Amino acid sequence: VNVVAILQEFWESKQKQKAVFPSEGTVVYESLSSLGPPFVSYVTLPGGSCFGNFQNCLSRAEARRDAAKVALINSLFNELPCRRITKDFIMESVREAVSSTSGNFKDADDPSTSIGAYHYMLESNIGKTMLEFQELMIIFQLLHWNGSLKALRETKCSRQEVISYYSQYSLDERMRSHMALDWITKEQESPGIISQELQVALRELEEARKAGQELRFYKEKKEILSLALSQIYSDQVTSSSQDDQMGLALHGYH
Template sequence: MSVPPKKRRFCGLRGAGAGGQFARSGRRTRTRYSALAGAMVYPEPSRWGAPDAALAPLYDDVYRADGVLSTVNVVEALQEFWQVKAARGGGAGGGGGALVIYESVPAAHPPYVCYVTLPGGACFGSFQNCPTKAEARRSAAKIALMNSVFNEHESRRISEHFIEKAVAEARASFAGDAAAHHQDPSAGIAAFRFMLEANKGRTMLEFQELMTVFQLLHWNGSLRAMRERQCSRQEVVAHYSARALDDAMREQMAREWAARERDAASGAAGGVIRTELARAERELRAARLAARELRFPKEKRDILLLAARLAPPQQQQ
């Protein structure tokens, strides 16, 4: 592969460790992608490398895509990546195959925003200031492709070490949510650990939709309600592992938030949905601009927007 010798920056990764110069084309792929790994949320950047010969060319596509978009179509490269995985039997999402789904945010003027959802449920958004809808799609595809490639590394597989670190981070994250919602995070943390234990060997992108389901159940208060009904963790995980995060689940949660809004309004303490929606919007925007995985805040926002439509207008004011 011939790469112009001029050094380039990976533009647009605000607050995510970007700005380091790329290696010249003569350096090894591992070194080249160590520079990129600082922009990701994944650990041990010095260990990234191409997982096998079939996927290695796509590392070069990601490298060339920065500043050479006229010669590399990152949208096609992302689709090809997941088609290769599906053909090798490593596709995520069960029967979902290698389908990559794009969602453009309606807007009358720039900057435009686009989200892309990968097989397995992980979601990324355009992280740059995009003047066109096509550029927004390419921006989302670029960061999704980078994460897809890095996800192939062994350190992204769920292991005992990974579980301990993830649970510690979840405990710290849920602590803030618990304070905001007056919830005991212990039920959610315990279910999260059990769920990780049951999915050892999978990668985080393959596991993302199931994890998002349980994040939403904790946020929505459903895990606590199931614990009060004395449902076992095994029963809860088994039930929701077989369910997709679909419109029916979103509508069920939205109706629960609409009911909370009605209850709060009857006690002259309305605005529950408005407050929660503002928080979800802030989280989603921060995750998108930092080029982080953002399925959870995006689903929260979508559920709350639906809840706002379901709640009577007079109780939204």
């Protein structure tokens, strides 16, 4: 069975039915550079959900097939009625959120609370599948991790205002660049914090991949932190080069 071709055909058929994501695209594969096994491959679906091979693979082709298999299973599972956001689904999800956070069910009607904000987001996306909802959720997960949500709360923005604002956007290069700039600022305040966070993100990504979980949150963290590090390195090289040029100019002047 050519699972790579089946996955591609599945998403092409959804595209023809116009049942794809607003930020639709193609199925994209990415293989980590490695001199030898085990090889690692990621597959990103239209909408941004990401999966990887969870088995130890002896070739890049095998890793790609394994990643495609995990992605196909999740794509098919997402089509089930139980994965579509309905009133019953929302009530059950809120109950689970309350029990897992030791919260209060009354908080569900208060958007200023975490439970209330989650309830509001689910209500705003009724009729969508969980993979579609996940595309919005990933932005808020990253904003929370980044510290941006806390900063917005300090400016007296309500959770509803923040949700309404960011619901208009998809996670793109511009948003990643803004988040990378935030981490560059953090690095200036606490040297070494980016490297520490990157190590955590890489460990989380590997653990989630081996467990067959959806990987986008961990992968986006890795991309944002790597972008911040490369920018810092680029600035240092540029600064060093300018210092060298200034030194040569002064030497020539003397």
